[in-house]
Amino acid sequence: MDEPTKIFGTQNAGSRDASEQAAIDRPQSVNLGYSHITEVHEEAGPSDAPAFRTELGSSGIVTWTDKTLPCTMELSVLSVVTFLLQQVTVSNILLFSAVFFLAADYIKKRAPKNFPPGPFSWPIIGCLPSLDFAEPQVAINKLSGKYGDIFRVDMGSFRFVVLSGFQTIKEAFVHQGDIFADRPHIPIFYNVSKEYGLVNSNGHSWKQQRRFALSTLRNFGMGKKSLEQRINEEISCLTGVIEEQKGQPFDPHFHINSSVSNVICAISFGDRFDYQDPEFQNLLRLLDETVKLEVGVSTQLYNSFPQIMKFFPGSYRKVLKNWKIIQMFIKKIIEKHREHWNPSEPRDFIDCYIAEMEKFKGDPSSNFDEENLVHCAMDLLFAGTATTSTTLRWAILYMAVYTEIQEKVQAEIDQVIGQSRKPLTENRKSMPYTNAVIHEVQRISNILPAGVPRHTNRDTTLGGFHLPKGTTVTANMASVMHNKNLWKTPDMFNPEHFLENGGFKKSDFFLPFSIGNRVCLGEQMAKMELFLYFTTLLQRNALLAALKMR
Numbered sequence: 001m002d003e004p005t006k007i008f009g010t011q012n013a014g015s016r017d018a019s020e021q022a023a024i025d026r027p028q029s030v031n032l033g034y035s036h037i038t039e040v041h042e043e044a045g046p047s048d049a050p051a052f053r054t055e056l057g058s059s060g061i062v063t064w065t066d067k068t069l070p071c072t073m074e075l076s077v078l079s080v081v082t083f084l085l086q087q088v089t090v091s092n093i094l095l096f097s098a099v100f101f102l103a104a105d106y107i108k109k110r111a112p113k114n115f116p117p118g119p120f121s122w123p124i125i126g127c128l129p130s131l132d133f134a135e136p137q138v139a140i141n142k143l144s145g146k147y148g149d150i151f152r153v154d155m156g157s158f159r160f161v162v163l164s165g166f167q168t169i170k171e172a173f174v175h176q177g178d179i180f181a182d183r184p185h186i187p188i189f190y191n192v193s194k195e196y197g198l199v200n201s202n203g204h205s206w207k208q209q210r211r212f213a214l215s216t217l218r219n220f221g222m223g224k225k226s227l228e229q230r231i232n233e234e235i236s237c238l239t240g241v242i243e244e245q246k247g248q249p250f251d252p253h254f255h256i257n258s259s260v261s262n263v264i265c266a267i268s269f270g271d272r273f274d275y276q277d278p279e280f281q282n283l284l285r286l287l288d289e290t291v292k293l294e295v296g297v298s299t300q301l302y303n304s305f306p307q308i309m310k311f312f313p314g315s316y317r318k319v320l321k322n323w324k325i326i327q328m329f330i331k332k333i334i335e336k337h338r339e340h341w342n343p344s345e346p347r348d349f350i351d352c353y354i355a356e357m358e359k360f361k362g363d364p365s366s367n368f369d370e371e372n373l374v375h376c377a378m379d380l381l382f383a384g385t386a387t388t389s390t391t392l393r394w395a396i397l398y399m400a401v402y403t404e405i406q407e408k409v410q411a412e413i414d415q416v417i418g419q420s421r422k423p424l425t426e427n428r429k430s431m432p433y434t435n436a437v438i439h440e441v442q443r444i445s446n447i448l449p450a451g452v453p454r455h456t457n458r459d460t461t462l463g464g465f466h467l468p469k470g471t472t473v474t475a476n477m478a479s480v481m482h483n484k485n486l487w488k489t490p491d492m493f494n495p496e497h498f499l500e501n502g503g504f505k506k507s508d509f510f511l512p513f514s515i516g517n518r519v520c521l522g523e524q525m526a527k528m529e530l531f532l533y534f535t536t537l538l539q540r541n542a543l544l545a546a547l548k549m550r
């Protein structure tokens with residue numbers, strides 16, 4: 001026999017007895033292309049079926065290859081390993097690595113059965129070529145039009161499912177709220193916070209931190225008169241700075257940021273900062289820069305390929321560096337608190353947290369520790385600054401553009417509050433038009449269009465699709481807040497969306513703070529701030545002149 005056409009399988013030669021072994025004649029060696037296989041003979045196998053007897057070099061290993069059996073590991077692994085060792089060249093290593101990575105990527109990305117559909121996913125890069133980073137919202141809406149209310153997107157190694165439409169988002173975040181309650185480990189955020197704090201924590205730790213933060217913020221006035229007073233003091237500082245501009249045009253961005261940030265700083269750190277304080281200004285600048293860079297291409301690439309990107313430069317590194325500086329700033333404040341801590345006179349959130357740490361010292365079920373304190377304070381500062389101040393800047397812009405709406409707000413302010421006193425939260429009930437305008441600003445500006453991502457903590461079914469445990473999910477809020485079936489003029493600024501018969505009309509489809517058990521923790525505080533800042537800014541004619549709105 002010259003060259004066997006195929007080797008089908010092997011059996012161990014050990015099953016032959018001595019007489020059978022002796023009877024085997026030794027025909028010539030066969031070249032299979034594997035130089036290490038020195039001898040291959042066709043003869044009767046251990047079960048008398050036609051078989052090949054194979055000797056692997058001088059290793060003494062003999063295998064029987066039955067023509068009808070599938071290959072066993074013994075022959076194939078040894079053959080392949082020996083073959084590879086003999087073929088080691090740079091090009092082969094590269095080829096092997098490429099095949100290995102493609103195969104690993106394919107296996108990792110294989111969608112489970114009945115997983116939501118999505119755009120074509122290329123090996124390694126996923127759907128990146130079909131995503132429009134310049135206009136992500138437009139891209140998401142297009143994909144939703146094509147694939148429906150539940151579809152998946154692969155960004156490199158990072159896969160997420162996008163939920164659109166009120167019913168789908170409500171089903172996930174409210175009816176299945178416990179299953180969709182966790183946060184995913186998005187590389188950039190995980191690198192900074194792990195699972196510490198309020199925004200990125202999960203499970204028992206998140207419940208403990210959230211419950212404590214809510215009750216402490218309430219004790220310090222959230223939703224009460226005392227917070228209103230604090231906000232009004234801060235607004236006075238802002239209006240003072242604006243008046244100093246003496247009607248000249250100026251950029252209100254950092255003044256508004258400083259003022260809004262001081263409200264949460266006063267509650268968390270017990271003190272406000274002077275607008276000229278260089279450390280405070282640097283902190284705000286870092287927060288601002290971080291928000292911008294976090295949605296940039298470099299950070300998105302880092303989120304998609306963290307293991308590769310960590311070897312490359314890019315602005316994602318600035319994000320990580322900025323967070324380290326912000327963390328140091330907060331750690332310094334906590335150290336100072338410890339020096340003057342008096343358990344009988346808690347001054348702020350940090351003092352209360354230290355008291356909680358002391359109370360639960362040694363309790364293994366407690367998550368009140370130093371690391372969580374730093375991240376809770378950081379989350380409050382970040383979430384309580386960027387969101388409210390961005391919304392206020394949108395409000396000023398809309399008032400500058402829609403002067404007839406601005407005039408109607410001012411007429412209502414004149415009628416309900418007048419010019420001689422400060423606005424109060426309770427005035428909101430009697431100011432339906434102003435309230436509608438603020439809601440409309442939030443609806444149309446939709447400052448967190450994808451909310452904050454969630455993560456399934458169990459296998460579940462949504463809209464007929466299977467979402468296994470560990471699926472990252474984001475809500476397409478524009479699909480609700482800009483939906484043409486839910487709003488009369490979805491893409492136009494129109495306060496009438498929130499008005500009916502001259503009164504304020506609530507809408508279930510107004511979701512800037514999201515819904516479900518992870519809904520914004522500072523919603524009440526944000527609503528109070530928005531109303532007080534907005535009405536004060538529009539009440540003061542001098543300010544309006546300075547803001548060039550009239």
Ligand code: HEM
Pocket residue numbers: 198199200210264379380383384385387388391447448451452453512513514515517518519520521522523525526
């Ligand atoms: C206009 C202002 C604000 C908007 C539009 C806003 C919006 C949001 C949204 C959409 C979420 C994600 C909820 C989810 O995962 O479903 C969130 C979470 C959060 N917000 Fe706000 N927010 C605002 C103001 C504030 C303020 C003033 C604070 C500070 C007290 C705050 C603290 C938080 C915290 C701590 C979380 C994380 C909650 C958790 O994961 O359990 N927010 N916010």
